[in-house]
Amino acid sequence: MDQPILHTKRLVLRPFEDDDAAAVLRLAGDKAIADTTQNIPHPYEDGMAESWIGGHNERLRQGHLAFAIALRAPNSLVGTIGIRIDASSRQAELGYWIGVPFWNKGYATEAASRLIEYGFDDLTLNRIAARHFTRNPASGRVMQKIGMIHEGTLRQGALKGERFEDLELYAILHSDWLALRHE
Numbered sequence: 101m102d103q104p105i106l107h108t109k110r111l112v113l114r115p116f117e118d119d120d121a122a123a124v125l126r127l128a129g130d131k132a133i134a135d136t137t138q139n140i141p142h143p144y145e146d147g148m149a150e151s152w153i154g155g156h157n158e159r160l161r162q163g164h165l166a167f168a169i170a171l172r173a174p175n176s177l178v179g180t181i182g183i184r185i186d187a188s189s190r191q192a193e194l195g196y197w198i199g200v201p202f203w204n205k206g207y208a209t210e211a212a213s214r215l216i217e218y219g220f221d222d223l224t225l226n227r228i229a230a231r232h233f234t235r236n237p238a239s240g241r242v243m244q245k246i247g248m249i250h251e252g253t254l255r256q257g258a259l260k261g262e263r264f265e266d267l268e269l270y271a272i273l274h275s276d277w278l279a280l281r282h283e
Contacts, residue, residue: 103165104222108214111207113167113181116153120168123177124149127199136236137197138258138265163187169198169211178202181211183219183228192219194230196242208242216246220274229271233258243270247280 106113116124125144127133134142141148156166163185169178179198186192194215198208212230219225230248232239240250248270256264 101160101163101165103160103167104218106167106214106218107172108210110172111178111211111214112170112172112175113211113214114170116156116166116168116180118150118153120177121149121153124153124180127177127179127201128197130200132200133197136233136239138233138260140197167211167215169196169207178207179211181208181215183215185223185225190224190226192223192225192228194219194228203238208239209245212242213246216272216277220277226274227271229269231257231267231269233260234266234268240268240270246272247276248272249276 103115105115125146125148128140128149129142129144131142134140134144159166164182165185166180166182169181170176171178177199179196179202181194181196183192183194194212196208196212216228219228228248229251230243231254232243234253244250249272251269251271254267254269257267258265
């Protein structure tokens with residue numbers, strides 16, 4: 101599978117490049133990003149961004165697409181979004197984070213909406229799910245804005261550091277998405 105480049109009005113969703121490592125280190129290194137995501141550690145140390153970017157080709161072969169979210173002009177990184185595909189069930193899980201300087205500008209919603217469209221139109225997925233820490237309702241608002249439906253709470257569904265976290269589970273079906281497009 102080749103990873104496409106996707107466009108929105110303000111953003112480009114593209115494969116990561118080696119040159120993105122410094123921006124990933126700066127943005128992911130913010131304690132607020134680590135605090136609101138399941139898999140980003142704090143401190144985010146030198147070399148972690150390069151290692152993460154270097155592993156994308158292998159993860160792509162396993163059905164995990166990770167996109168750099170960059171502004172169209174100037175071409176600056178604001179975050180990442182990806183989907184982990186289970187082709188046998190035509191389902192995927194969506195995940196994203198946006199750097200703190202770019203919060204509250206609608207970038208997560210814009211990128212997620214475009215990736216949902218790609219998932220249903222091009223990958224012929226039937227279901228796309230996402231989850232967030234209960235204590236991070238802003239992420240849930242993104243999921244709601246793109247048409248996802250809250251399916252429940254996974255009590256202590258994640259371990260972050262030494263603390264168990266409740267997770268809110270959302271999903272959108274292809275039929276839901278088609279209905280939203282025709283409203």
